[in-house]
Structures are given as structure tokens and as C-alpha cells.
Amino acid sequence: MNYETRIEAENAGHGAGDGDMDAPAAGNRRKLWIVLAVIVVGAIVAAFMLTGGEDEVAFGASEGNTLPRVTVAVPGSGTLQGSVNATGTLAARREIPVGVVGEGGRVVSVTVEAGDWVRAGQVLAVIDRSVQNQQASAQAAQIDVAQADADLAQANLDRALQLVERGFISQADIDRLTATRDAAVARVQVARAQLAERRARNAQLSVVAPAAGLVLERSVEAGQVVGPGSGALFTIARGGEMELLARVGETELGQIAVGASGIVTPVGTDQQFTCQIWQKSPVIDEQSRQGTARCALSYDPALRPGGFASVELISDTQVATRLPESAVLSDDRGSYVYIVDSDNKVARRAVELGTISDEGIVIADGLTGRERVVLRAGGFLTEGEEVRPVTDSEG
Incomplete structure (x- = not known):
């Protein structure tokens, strides 16, 4: 092998090694892109599940608007049949x-x-009257004695009247005998009165x-x-006859008329009885600021004197606003509601509560009925906060 042939062989070996190193890097990049895609899809699905399918969001930020959304209503006002709920004690009317x-004695x-x-x-x-009966017998005997004396006095007077015409008896003797007769007759009347008194006393022993x-x-x-x-x-x-001594607040007592009816429910039973107010207490307790409304009831075995019962009394009609319980809040300053003003800002409004029933709470004072009242989520709001009001129909 010459020099050129060795160089080509080395270059060929280096080329093969570079290809083997690039393959793992490309696989890692693909895995990373797959993981990122899964995370994005999961986030989209989670967001859809959290926000989709809800018809109404009572309080919170809405899409495209950072202001919290609250549900409001204009309650209006109307003529309402008032009622007063109270509790009290059953008693004999x-x-x-x-x-x-009488004198008394052994029963x-x-x-x-x-x-x-x-x-x-x-x-x-019945009280023992054995002694008193003997006293009555003695009184009856005294009548007989007095009657005998009266008869004798009358006979003496009659004889004297026959002799006075002959001059044997003076007029003075006649007067004396007449007085004796009259006294004897009076003693008879006294004895009879004493016997009647004794018998009356004996009758009182029962x-x-x-x-x-x-x-x-x-x-x-x-x-x-x-x-x-x-x-x-x-x-x-x-x-x-029975009655319920209903304890009613000072204000409510003035709203109830004598003759008004009510429904009484004794404690421990679901039975209901109709009652009618026949008297209102003229005095208010200084400590509890309550008075008593006395409600007459017909007899029923379920009405036991001393028992406890609740009553719903019908009071005078009134023109007022009624709100659901969720709209009324309270703190150490009293009861209040939140209203949304013309600038869509929350304002606190103190109210005076009236009767409470299944239909809601009557607002006796503080609202005209034309305000936009926050129905729900008032506890999450602060006075002066800007909101986006919506109605139930707007969802």
C-alpha cells in the first residue's frame, strides 16, 4: 500500500464514524418534539375541561375582560302578606x-x-263533716225551742187582749206581752238563720x-x-280551652292585630293547629325587648300546658322588597347588601330585615327595589370594586 492509498483509506474510515454519531442526535430531537406536543395538547384539553360546559360563572374574570363578573337583579317591590315567626309556651287560656x-278538715x-x-x-x-252534722242538728233543735217560746208568748197575748176590754189588764201589760211575743218570734228567725248558715258551711266541705x-x-x-x-x-x-303564649319582638308585636290567625306546631310533633290572637301584652320586657301575644286554641290532646311550640302569625300587609338569602350579608355593623351603581362599582347598602320565609327575606327598609343587587358571591367583593354585572338570563 502506497501513501495515497493509505490516505484514502483513512479518509474513508473517518467518514463512516461521523455518520454513526449523527444518528442518535436526530433521534433525541424527535423524542423532544413529541413530548412537547403531548404537553401542549394536554394543556389545551385541561383548559377546555375547566371552562367548557358551564352555563354561568357567578363570580370571576371573563374572557377578554379582567373585571370580575357578578350576578345581579333588580328585585322591585310589591305588596307582601307579612308573617311573624315566634315561639312560646302552651297554657290553659x-x-x-x-x-x-269552708272550714276544712280531713279529706x-x-x-x-x-x-x-x-x-x-x-x-x-269530700271532707269529713261528722262534727258539723251534729252542730246542724243542734241548730235545728234550737229552732223548735224558739218556736215553742213564740207560741206561748202569742197565747199569753191573745188571752190578755180578751181581758183588756173588761178592765182586768192594763194597756201597759198588753204592750209588755206584745214585746215578749215579738222577741220570741225573732228568736225563731235567728235560730233558722243559724241552721241555714251551718248547712251552708257543711255544703262547702265538698x-x-x-x-x-x-x-x-x-x-x-x-x-x-x-x-x-x-x-x-x-x-x-x-x-x-288552651292558648300559646308567643314571645314576639317589640317591632313585630306592633304589626300583629288582635283577631289575626296563625299556625301552631308543638315541639315533637308534625301536627299543626289554627290559633287566633285574642290579646296582646301591653307591656314590653325591658331586657329581651319582647312582648306576649296570646293565641287561643281549641282543645286537643296533643296540646299539653307547659309544652313548647312554634307559631307563624299573619301580620299586616306591606309594600317591600324580597331578596334570596344569598343576597343578604351581615357583620358587626348589621345586615347589608351589595348593589352595583351606575359606574359598575360595588357599594354597601345597610338594610333592615323583615320576615323570613321559604320565598326569601323581606327587606323592611334600605332598598327601593330599583337597585341592582348582587345576588351571589357578595362575600368575595369589596366596597368600591369595579365589576361586570350580568343577569341570570345573560348567564
Whole structure:
């Protein structure tokens, strides 16, 4: 091999080695481009999934606009039937305590139990009257004695009147005998009055119901010694009528009229009863700023005095605005809503809340109904912030 032949062989060897080095580099570049393409496609798909398919974005930046988008509505105003929700205690509308009227003594028998219905004048308990009966017998005997004296005095007077015409008896004697007769007749009347008094006292030894109604409590047993200072032995709900003593706020109490109706739901049951307000408390509690609305109820076994119940009372109609609960916010300064002014800036508006129902919250004061009120996402806004308002129809 000469020099030229060796040079050509070396050049040929170098050319083959360069080709082998360029092949791996080209493969790496292709893999890199594939990875980048996959990342871009994945980002596009993720963006579509996050933004696509949503009909409404209540709050956030919109495409081509950096201002947050909020949903607003002009609620307007109308005549609303007011209602007041309250709680209270069930009680007898007319509760009658029944105790000992007469002298008292040992209870012989008790004829009723709590929960029984009684009529007016019915005997509830009987007190021993053996001593009093003997006293009545003595009084009856005194009437017979006094009547005998009166008869004798009348006979003496009659005989004297026959002798006075003959001159044997003076007029003075006639007057004396007449007075004796009159005194004897008076003693008869006194004895009869004393007997009637004794019998009346004996009748009071029976504890009777002063009116028809439902016995709520019984606090006496046979053998017990009772007297005028023993307190109430029975408690009766006259006619079985019940009522709810509803505790109502000072403002709401003025909105409720006597005669207004309501729906009462006792705690622990889903039963509902219709009531009617028959009296409003003339006094407001200084601590709670509440008064009592007394709601009359007809008797029902589910209405137990002392139980707790809620009531929805119908109040006066009012012209006001109603908003969903999501639009009303509150803090230590009170209740408020956010409105969007003519410059599309958020402004805080203090409001006074009225009744709350399933339809929403009545705004008693603070809005005219012509404002653009932020319905949702108010907690993410700050006063003075510029927004892009949209309505529900705009999505």
C-alpha cells in the first residue's frame, strides 16, 4: 500500500464514524418534539375541561375582560302578606285553681283524676263533716225551742187582749206581752238563720268545680287534712280551652292585630293547629325587648300546658322588597347588601330585615327595589370594586 492509498483509506474510515454519531442526535430531537406536543395538547384539553360546559360563572374574570363578573337583579317591590315567626309556651287560656272554701278538715274521698272532664258544680273531693252534722242538728233543735217560746208568748197575748176590754189588764201589760211575743218570734228567725248558715258551711266541705272544664292538676289525696291555707287542690282549664303564649319582638308585636290567625306546631310533633290572637301584652320586657301575644286554641290532646311550640302569625300587609338569602350579608355593623351603581362599582347598602320565609327575606327598609343587587358571591367583593354585572338570563 502506497501513501495515497493509505490516505484514502483513512479518509474513508473517518467518514463512516461521523455518520454513526449523527444518528442518535436526530433521534433525541424527535423524542423532544413529541413530548412537547403531548404537553401542549394536554394543556389545551385541561383548559377546555375547566371552562367548557358551564352555563354561568357567578363570580370571576371573563374572557377578554379582567373585571370580575357578578350576578345581579333588580328585585322591585310589591305588596307582601307579612308573617311573624315566634315561639312560646302552651297554657290553659283560663286556668282556675280550686281549693277549700269552708272550714276544712280531713279529706274522705277524691272523685276525679288529672285529665278528667268535669261539669260545673261537680264534687271533686269530700271532707269529713261528722262534727258539723251534729252542730246542724243542734241548730235545728234550737229552732223548735224558739218556736215553742213564740207560741206561748202569742197565747199569753191573745188571752190578755180578751181581758183588756173588761178592765182586768192594763194597756201597759198588753204592750209588755206584745214585746215578749215579738222577741220570741225573732228568736225563731235567728235560730233558722243559724241552721241555714251551718248547712251552708257543711255544703262547702265538698270541694266542687266552679266551672266545666278539664282537670289539669290534682294535688290532694284521701286522708289528707286540708284547710283554707292549703292552697289549690285542683287546677281546671275552663272549657278545656288552651292558648300559646308567643314571645314576639317589640317591632313585630306592633304589626300583629288582635283577631289575626296563625299556625301552631308543638315541639315533637308534625301536627299543626289554627290559633287566633285574642290579646296582646301591653307591656314590653325591658331586657329581651319582647312582648306576649296570646293565641287561643281549641282543645286537643296533643296540646299539653307547659309544652313548647312554634307559631307563624299573619301580620299586616306591606309594600317591600324580597331578596334570596344569598343576597343578604351581615357583620358587626348589621345586615347589608351589595348593589352595583351606575359606574359598575360595588357599594354597601345597610338594610333592615323583615320576615323570613321559604320565598326569601323581606327587606323592611334600605332598598327601593330599583337597585341592582348582587345576588351571589357578595362575600368575595369589596366596597368600591369595579365589576361586570350580568343577569341570570345573560348567564
